[in-house]
Amino acid sequence: MARPRTFDEKQVLNAVRDQFWDAGYAATSLEDLMRVSGLGKGSLYAAFGDKRQLFLRVLNSYTEANHGRLREALAGAPRALDALRMLIEAPVDDPAGTRRGCLMANSASELGNADPEVLAHAHRTYETSTALIGDCVARAQREGDLPAEADPVALARALLAAQQGLVFMSRTGMDTATLTATARSLATRLLPTSPDD
Missing domain, CATH: 1.10.10.60 (Homeodomain-like)
Incomplete structure (x- = not known):
């Protein structure tokens, strides 16, 4: 027994x-x-x-938890535009935490060429993230804060790429002031300025 x-x-x-x-x-x-x-x-x-099975289980758990936090953050903001700005600024808000990078991105960089399962997992992860952000973009359009003609998926991919780029830049040791200025520049270019700013 x-x-x-x-x-x-x-x-x-x-x-x-x-x-x-x-x-x-x-x-x-x-x-x-x-x-x-x-x-x-x-x-x-x-x-x-074995080690690989354990790694894949950890990676799956990590991405599920991240998607849960992303859903909560995007849905919890009073206006969708605020949530999208928060997404861009998140790496700046926790520079010490982002020094480690994103486990999913780190793993895809290390193993993507050699392990099709990890690469497929990374693809699914970023597609899910894009869909969640795209839903928030569509909500911002309904709220009148983003142009109605904008493609929600295309903008979602751009926002995700910007956010992941900031995480990577933070990992290189870039100082907080430069990260903050970069995040604000990205937000200005990708998202309109609200009337209250």
Whole structure:
């Protein structure tokens, strides 16, 4: 009869996620995973499978959580235009956090050419993000803050590319003042100035 698990699965997955996030997939060893999880090899493999299976599970959990936060942030703003501006400014608001980059983008950069499953996951992730942002663009159009003739999907892709670019620039060590100026410049060019500004 199998023994019940005596560890917190979410805590283990978060610790493993941070290890992959900080070191990357290739540089993370089984010993690293055992150290951060507090589990032995047998327990780790029995619960989560091998290193690649564990990585894919962490990546999936990471993207699901990010999409949940994105939905909440976009829906929670009083006006959609404010939410879209917030999306651009998010990397500036947490420069220390964005120094790590985006786990999905980091993983696609590291593994995309060698691992079709990771590349497909990245594609699905960015398509979902684009759809969520596109819905917010359409809401801003209905609210009269964006031109009705604008293509919501095209603008959503541009906003996502701008946001991810800022995350990358933050990761290079760019100072907060420069990041802030860059974010404001992007917002000015991609989104109209509201009457209250």
